[in-house]
Amino acid sequence: MNFDNKGLIFIISGPAGSGKSTIVKKLLATGRFEFSVSATTRAPRPGEEDGVQYHFITHEKFDEMLKDDMFLEHAEYVGNCYGTPKKPVEDWVNAGKNVILEIEVIGALQVKEKKPEAIMIFITPPDAETLEARLRGRGTEDEAHLLGRLAKARREFESFDKYDYAVINEQESADKAAEVVLKILDAEEHRTSCNKTLFENFFN
Ligand code: 5GP
Numbered sequence: 531m532n533f534d535n536k537g538l539i540f541i542i543s544g545p546a547g548s549g550k551s552t553i554v555k556k557l558l559a560t561g562r563f564e565f566s567v568s569a570t571t572r573a574p575r576p577g578e579e580d581g582v583q584y585h586f587i588t589h590e591k592f593d594e595m596l597k598d599d600m601f602l603e604h605a606e607y608v609g610n611c612y613g614t615p616k617k618p619v620e621d622w623v624n625a626g627k628n629v630i631l632e633i634e635v636i637g638a639l640q641v642k643e644k645k646p647e648a649i650m651i652f653i654t655p656p657d658a659e660t661l662e663a664r665l666r667g668r669g670t671e672d673e674a675h676l677l678g679r680l681a682k683a684r685r686e687f688e689s690f691d692k693y694d695y696a697v698i699n700e701q702e703s704a705d706k707a708a709e710v711v712l713k714i715l716d717a718e719e720h721r722t723s724c725n726k727t728l729f730e731n732f733f734n
Contacts, residue, residue, distance in 0.1 A: 532724035535626040537564075538715070539619065539645055541638045542630055544653030545683030547664040549699040549707070553653060554632050556708035562715065564622045566631045569595065572610035585615075603633065603640035608682070612637065628715065635689040642692070649718055651711060652693040656700055658683075 540563065544550040557563050569585040571592050580586050587595075592611045595601060604613035614631055622629045631641065631648075641648050655661045661683060665676055690696070695714055699707040718724070 532719045532721075533728040534724050534726055536724065537623040537625065537627040537629055538718055538724070539623065539641065539648040540628060540630045540711070540715070541641055541648055541650045542632045542653060542711075543635050543638050543650070543686070543693070544699075545661060545686050546679050547661050547668075547683070548653045548655055549664070549704055550632060550653040552704040553697075553699065553708050553711065554630055556704060557630060557711055560708075560712065562712070563628045563630045564618075566614050566619055566629050568612050568614055568631075568633065569601075570610055570612045572612075602631075602644065603637040605634055605636040605640075607634050608678075614641070635686050635692075639689065639692060647723070649695070649714065650693040651695045651697055651714065652690055653697050653699055653707065654687075654690075656698050660701065 542550055542554060554565070558565055567581065567583070567585055569587050569592060571587060571589050572584075574580065574584070574586050578584065578586075589611065592613065595613065595615075596604060600616055601613035602616040602619055604611065606612075612633070614633060614637065619629050619631070631638075633641070638650055642650060655664060658680075662676075662680060665671070665679055671679070697707050697710050697714075722729070
């Protein structure tokens with residue numbers, strides 16, 4: 531909570547294997563954030579439910595939403611389209627609720643351009659070796675795919691310095707990384723820019 535009663539937008543990015551989804555789950559469990567459910571044209575994975583992890587939609591529907599200016603940002607990622615529906619994010623922010631956008635870097639930069647107050651957090655393992663070991667540990671991909679993901683991670687790192695915060699996710703320490711994000715939230719909520727009403731009303 532802050533005096534202006536405006537929610538904050540938290541953009542969370544990081545390469546595949548950074549552990550960002552686990553951290554986001556822990557953050558959502560605190561009840562201090564809403565989750566922006568993206569629209570995507572990719573097929574659901576086993577266990578994924580429409581409207582929970584994503585809104586799974588067709589390319590036609592995606593194009594229609596794009597044309598109707600319904601996305602806050604959108605990007606393509608390994609052949610699929612992803613977009614953040616604008617309205618829920620704006621409604622939550624106006625209702626004083628913090629929102630997490632778990633999105634890749636191209637979309638993240640679009641949000642920052644439109645909403646400079648958004649807080650950008652880059653989640654990463656401590657080094658490339660750990661990243662590679664985590665991706666290999668999943669055991670779900672062949673060598674070509676794995677190398678593709680590593681190359682993608684390298685490209686994502688090129689935008690590292692555009693982010694406000696780097697949160698290092700050490701081995702088995704998603705709890706710690708989530709705590710760091712909560713500290714960032716505490717600090718951000720104390721910005722004077724989030725508490726202008728305190729100043730305006732103080733002597734009235
Ligand atoms: P996945 O298909 O593995 O769930 O997600 C692939 C990538 O797309 C991840 O980096 C994820 O953070 C990102 N992503 C998910 N939703 C969105 C979105 O709405 N916009 C953008 N730009 N990226 C997204």
